[in-house]
Amino acid sequence: MSRTLKAVRGTRDLLPPETALWNRIEATARSVFARYNFGEIRTPIFEDTGLFARSVGEETDIVSKEMYTWEDRARAQSEKTQSLTLRPENTAGVVRAYIEHQLGETGQLQKLYYIGPQFRRERPQKGRYRQFSQIGAEVIGPPSAGSESPLRDAEVLEMLATLLDELGITGWTLELNSVGSAADRARYNETLRAALVPVVGQMCVDCQRRAITNPLRVLDCKVPADQPIIDKLPVIADSLDQASVAHFAAVTAALEAAGIPYTRNNRLVRGLDYYTRTTFEFTHGGLGAQNALLGGGRYDGLSEAIGGPRAPGIGFAMGEDRLVLTLQAQESAAPQVVVDAFIAPLGEEMNAAALALARELRRQGLRIELGDGSFRLKKSFEAADKTARRIVILGEDELQSGILTVKTFATGMQSKVSRAELAAYLSTTASE
Ligand code: ATP
Ligand code: MG
Numbered sequence: 001m002s003r004t005l006k007a008v009r010g011t012r013d014l015l016p017p018e019t020a021l022w023n024r025i026e027a028t029a030r031s032v033f034a035r036y037n038f039g040e041i042r043t044p045i046f047e048d049t050g051l052f053a054r055s056v057g058e059e060t061d062i063v064s065k066e067m068y069t070w071e072d073r074a075r076a077q078s079e080k081t082q083s084l085t086l087r088p089e090n091t092a093g094v095v096r097a098y099i100e101h102q103l104g105e106t107g108q109l110q111k112l113y114y115i116g117p118q119f120r121r122e123r124p125q126k127g128r129y130r131q132f133s134q135i136g137a138e139v140i141g142p143p144s145a146g147s148e149s150p151l152r153d154a155e156v157l158e159m160l161a162t163l164l165d166e167l168g169i170t171g172w173t174l175e176l177n178s179v180g181s182a183a184d185r186a187r188y189n190e191t192l193r194a195a196l197v198p199v200v201g202q203m204c205v206d207c208q209r210r211a212i213t214n215p216l217r218v219l220d221c222k223v224p225a226d227q228p229i230i231d232k233l234p235v236i237a238d239s240l241d242q243a244s245v246a247h248f249a250a251v252t253a254a255l256e257a258a259g260i261p262y263t264r265n266n267r268l269v270r271g272l273d274y275y276t277r278t279t280f281e282f283t284h285g286g287l288g289a290q291n292a293l294l295g296g297g298r299y300d301g302l303s304e305a306i307g308g309p310r311a312p313g314i315g316f317a318m319g320e321d322r323l324v325l326t327l328q329a330q331e332s333a334a335p336q337v338v339v340d341a342f343i344a345p346l347g348e349e350m351n352a353a354a355l356a357l358a359r360e361l362r363r364q365g366l367r368i369e370l371g372d373g374s375f376r377l378k379k380s381f382e383a384a385d386k387t388a389r390r391i392v393i394l395g396e397d398e399l400q401s402g403i404l405t406v407k408t409f410a411t412g413m414q415s416k417v418s419r420a421e422l423a424a425y426l427s428t429t430a431s432e
Helices: 018-035 049-055 061-066 091-100 150-167 182-196 205-213 215-220 224-231 242-258 320-330 348-363 377-387 396-401 419-427
Strands: 046-048 069-072 082-086 110-119 131-140 172-178 276-284 292-298 313-319 339-345 368-370 388-394 403-408 414-418
Touching: 018 110, 018 131, 018 150, 018 320, 046 049, 046 091, 049 061, 049 082, 049 091, 091 110, 091 131, 091 313, 131 150, 131 320, 150 172, 150 242, 150 276, 150 292, 150 313, 172 242, 182 205, 182 215, 205 215, 215 224, 242 276, 276 313, 292 320, 313 320, 339 348, 339 377, 339 419, 348 368, 348 388, 348 396, 348 419, 368 377, 377 388, 388 396, 388 419, 396 403, 403 419, 414 419
Parallel strands: 339 368, 339 388
Antiparallel strands: 046 082, 069 082, 110 131, 131 313, 172 276, 276 292, 292 313, 388 403, 403 414
């Protein structure tokens, strides 16, 4: 016997009716993004490995251990063997496209959003998968277009609050921090490095490595025993220069004016190396250990890091899988999709006429399930009762007279309805 094949660990099939929720989330996101004048960008699912190594950063969890990378062998002399990677996030791809298509030359701010799968080799658990979907957006452009303005940060955060509200996600928390300029970060890294010397011996092996390679990453550590040590380390707020302090103050002032609640989290440095100044996360208590709904921040030096022109920007990525989990936990029972009518042909010879009737009704916008006359009527009734609000019986008499028998399950009422009035009748709800 051959082995049964299953979806690969960390990947999932999404089935109806759950896919309806995914579609609703995506439709809401598209509608909100449109109102803020964002346009959609679709970048390739795989990119040159170097793109992620240079933008996300070698020392991050993503690049050091989570990427799906392979050598793509040359197939012709004109081709080179190239190291390729399934995208673990989408900001790098968007900024690469920004550079490649010289979008900065327009002199305008680029406001781009994406929705799509990302891939990371992580330990699968609730809310953490190896293929997952992100909904994200970026605001990027030359400084002359105002891309560095704190107003852009505040507007993105306000848009996110609006999006979560429109999705119906209640009880979220916005955590905010500033990691300063590249120089501030470098200074803080040195402060941390020094502060870690006497304590790092008591910390986990990852932190011992980070203390040397990239001390900032110590703040990401999730090992419980390390937490009291980390809580006593110097905070980045004390290493920020005047310009970064003023930038952050302008962001928070705009948020306060818009009535968006936030809390400052000194340890929020985020897992990607390219962040500067504003960093943020929206968390939700209902998610358990994987409590981040989304994360983002400003990345003023990213474009230059991958060979582009100066192009400051700010963006975020929401975990769509975690939005779905949150909404499922909130909505007590997922509403079962119910079709307007089930058409039951009486005998196989009525099947063709039933398809024609179904076509007529579907073209008028009704949701119709088509039965099969080779089944007994009792079986059709049972199937209809599970899926539809009403059953329409189509036999030889009904076809000739143009008068159909319709039963409404909720009330048990049976009526005779003319074919001309059928669509209107089926559009009314059972109680009407
Ligand atoms: P975490 O701390 O949960 O690992 P992260 O810092 O790696 O998150 P980001 O790279 O900022 O996450 O990605 C943005 C969002 O994408 C996260 O807030 C989360 O909602 C979602 N996300 C990240 N990794 C996964 C995953 N493996 N499965 C599902 N969603 C994910
Ligand atoms: Mg992660």
